Amino acid sequence: MVRRNIIISDELDRAIDAAARHLGSKRSVIVGKALSFYLDYLDLETAVERARKYETGEDKGLSAEQLRTELGL
Numbered sequence: 861m862v863r864r865n866i867i868i869s870d871e872l873d874r875a876i877d878a879a880a881r882h883l884g885s886k887r888s889v890i891v892g893k894a895l896s897f898y899l900d901y902l903d904l905e906t907a908v909e910r911a912r913k914y915e916t917g918e919d920k921g922l923s924a925e926q927l928r929t930e931l932g933l
Contacts, residue, residue: 876890876891
């Protein structure tokens with residue numbers, strides 16, 4: 861685990877406090893879970909965008925040979 865200092869709005873701070881009280885959790889647990897969910901969401905959005913580009917032909921992808929070359933295999 862690492863410690864991070866962040867600056868957030870007063871409104872967000874109050875929301876974190878309220879969630880922590882409601883769930884009986886530490887603020888750090890609430891923030892950690894929220895960041896984890898958000899990062900998962902970003903991964904999904906990236907995958908959806910890449911799939912859209914592939915389906916519309918914007919991105920052709922890689923052939924098996926190109927992939928082997930890219931990976932140095």
